[in-house]
Amino acid sequence: MSAPMPPPTTLEHARWERFKSKLGGWSLTTYGILAFAFLYLPIVILVIFSFNDSRSVSKWSGFTWAWYGKMFQDGQIMLSIWNSLFLAIVSTIIATVLGTLAALGLERYRFRGKTAVDSMFYLPVIIPDIAMAIMLLIFFNMSGIGFTPWKVNFFGARLAVPYSVIIGHVAFNTSFVAIVVRARLAQMDRTLEEAASDLYANAWQTFRRVTLPMLMPGIIGGALLAFTLSLDDFVITFFTSGAGFNTLPVRVFGMIKKGVTPKINAVSTLMLVVSLSLVVVSILISMRSGSEDSVTIGM
Amino acid sequence: MTERLRRHPELQAWLILAIPVIFLLIFFMAPLVIVFVYSFLERGKYGGVEWVFTLDNIRRVFDPLYFKTFVRSFYIAIVTTLVTLILGYPLAYFIAKSPPSRRNALVFALMIPFWTNFLIRTYAWLTLLRTHTGLINVTLMNWGIIDKPLPLYGNDFAIILGLVYGWLPVMVLPIYAALERLDESLLEAARDLYASSAKAFRRVTWPLSLPGVVAGSMLVFIPSLGAFVTPAILGGGKSLMIGNIISNQFLGAHDWPFGSALSMVMMIAMLIATLIYFRWTKKSEDVT
Numbered sequence: 001m002s003a004p005m006p007p008p009t010t011l012e013h014a015r016w017e018r019f020k021s022k023l024g025g026w027s028l029t030t031y032g033i034l035a036f037a038f039l040y041l042p043i044v045i046l047v048i049f050s051f052n053d054s055r056s057v058s059k060w061s062g063f064t065w066a067w068y069g070k071m072f073q074d075g076q077i078m079l080s081i082w083n084s085l086f087l088a089i090v091s092t093i094i095a096t097v098l099g100t101l102a103a104l105g106l107e108r109y110r111f112r113g114k115t116a117v118d119s120m121f122y123l124p125v126i127i128p129d130i131a132m133a134i135m136l137l138i139f140f141n142m143s144g145i146g147f148t149p150w151k152v153n154f155f156g157a158r159l160a161v162p163y164s165v166i167i168g169h170v171a172f173n174t175s176f177v178a179i180v181v182r183a184r185l186a187q188m189d190r191t192l193e194e195a196a197s198d199l200y201a202n203a204w205q206t207f208r209r210v211t212l213p214m215l216m217p218g219i220i221g222g223a224l225l226a227f228t229l230s231l232d233d234f235v236i237t238f239f240t241s242g243a244g245f246n247t248l249p250v251r252v253f254g255m256i257k258k259g260v261t262p263k264i265n266a267v268s269t270l271m272l273v274v275s276l277s278l279v280v281v282s283i284l285i286s287m288r289s290g291s292e293d294s295v296t297i298g299m
Numbered sequence: 300m301t302e303r304l305r306r307h308p309e310l311q312a313w314l315i316l317a318i319p320v321i322f323l324l325i326f327f328m329a330p331l332v333i334v335f336v337y338s339f340l341e342r343g344k345y346g347g348v349e350w351v352f353t354l355d356n357i358r359r360v361f362d363p364l365y366f367k368t369f370v371r372s373f374y375i376a377i378v379t380t381l382v383t384l385i386l387g388y389p390l391a392y393f394i395a396k397s398p399p400s401r402r403n404a405l406v407f408a409l410m411i412p413f414w415t416n417f418l419i420r421t422y423a424w425l426t427l428l429r430t431h432t433g434l435i436n437v438t439l440m441n442w443g444i445i446d447k448p449l450p451l452y453g454n455d456f457a458i459i460l461g462l463v464y465g466w467l468p469v470m471v472l473p474i475y476a477a478l479e480r481l482d483e484s485l486l487e488a489a490r491d492l493y494a495s496s497a498k499a500f501r502r503v504t505w506p507l508s509l510p511g512v513v514a515g516s517m518l519v520f521i522p523s524l525g526a527f528v529t530p531a532i533l534g535g536g537k538s539l540m541i542g543n544i545i546s547n548q549f550l551g552a553h554d555w556p557f558g559s560a561l562s563m564v565m566m567i568a569m570l571i572a573t574l575i576y577f578r579w580t581k582k583s584e585d586v587t
Contacts, residue, residue, distance in 0.1 A: 032393035032397075039408075111308075128524070231416075232416045235527055275415055
């Protein structure tokens with residue numbers, strides 16, 4: 001940008017400045033709209049072509065629900081959906097308990113070796129998932145656990161979910177839950193807890209009646225994050241499951257490798273709807289608890 | 300017992316932390332150590348290892364055949380980070396400058412694509428970019444704008460585009476957080492002192508948003524360097540990154556020690572790159 005000639009009068013100068021700032025505002029807004037279009041267009045197109053009345057995902061030939069019907073009739077896809085749900089529920093419950101304990105211990109106490117424990121809880125968040133995946137693969141292969149499945153009847157679906165996958169999911173989710181719960185703990189007002197102990201509540205009563213209820217939005221936020229991450233995970237599941245176990249993302253990856261059809265778009269749209277609903281739930285919860293910060297959980 | 304606990308908060312802390320710490324020690328730290336040990340062992344016949352010490356795996360990582368992929372992965376990760384920064388900064392600025400009532404909604408609008416499954420977002424680009432059947436090439440050819448399909452798929456361009464798309468929100472968020480906290484009066488002061496808007500940006504806004512830039516860059520760089528899904532889907536089997544080479548050692552080649560060595564070197568390289576980057580931004584912070 002070359003600097004304009006200095007305007008002769010202050011009036012013109014002021015006008016020029018106003019014009020410049022207006023121009024800046026317009027181009028910024030235009031840019032913002034374009035950037036959001038970039039973020040949303042691929043997803044919108046993906047959804048549109050899930051209704052396409054031909055095998056193509058790039059040429060529109062009319063509206064149909066057929067691909068959704070095909071999806072729900074596909075036994076393997078349905079099984080993988082049940083697998084995903086079961087895995088997400090179990091790993092979320094365990095990770096939420098472990099992560100909350102970790103958050104309480106790390107946020108409320110000082111002790112020797114705290115820095116080391118602290119960094120250990122951040123590592124699973126930072127480490128690339130491919131590295132974590134092969135680490136766990138080697139570990140489970142070496143240890144006696146192997147890829148033994150947990151056979152369970154889940155709402156009528158007969159599932160065989162390897163313990164290795166559940167543990168893998170808990171391993172990365174615990175850290176995320178710990179981070180979210182810690183953030184909530186850090187901004188919590190401690191005077192209420194002090195008041196409780198002044199009124200002769202013992203440590204357990206204080207925790208049960210004061211700390212835990214106040215902490216609940218953080219715990220729920222952490223659990224929702226864990227649930228979403230577990231549903232979304234592909235890499236760690238793919239490597240820690242051994243052969244023959246599919247979650248929905250693993251199944252989708254396999255389908256993509258075989259060829260592109262609107263059926264994949266239909267499955268994708270289903271997953272999109274699920275994650276959108278989870279986002280809406282987390283917004284509602286955070287709105288009710290009145291804290292805006294916990295909304296952007298995950299960061 | 301409870302009396303002793305009350306007097307020793309350290310004991311209390313360990314009681315609370317025991318289960319999660321033991322869990323992570325067994326299922327995270329132990330695997331990490333095992334990968335390290337595996338990098339120095341010989342490969343077994345059918346996957347697995349022979350317990351014989353060797354430096355061959357580490358040496359092979361630096362074999363031009365594999366090292367080339369390492370360098371390419373670094374190149375892709377750096378370009379991805381730069382492009383995301385260039386696209387993300389103005390977007391963060393746009394959100395920070397919009398009226399306060401609208402900001403939260405915009406942050407949500409930013410995060411919704413991020414909450415969508417990464418695999419699906421990558422697949423969405425696959426349907427757009429594919430050479431002969433991708434939406435972009437098909438549409439452009441139908442409109443007669445081009446007569447030969449553009450090379451949009453199966454190359455570094457496709458991978459970088461996929462990664463930029465995937466990680467843009469995590470670049471924007473910390474920069475936005477830094478810009479939103481920026482004290483408006485500082486900019487007014489700069490203007491009162493006759494700083495041009497460009498100069499005010501360079502001397503006030505940019506340095507104050509630098510922590511956000513650093514955080515965002517790390518959040519984009521690390522997963523980009525270790526990318527597996529994006530090159531597997533958009534690389535078209537030709538364009539690979541280090542993550543794919545690692546996975547091949549476990550899924551195809553059954554060379555676990557070499558795969559371990561590759562991921563060890565990758566993690567160490569990441570650590571070094573992060574340290575250099577922090578040092579460098581610290582220095583430029585001191586200069587401005």
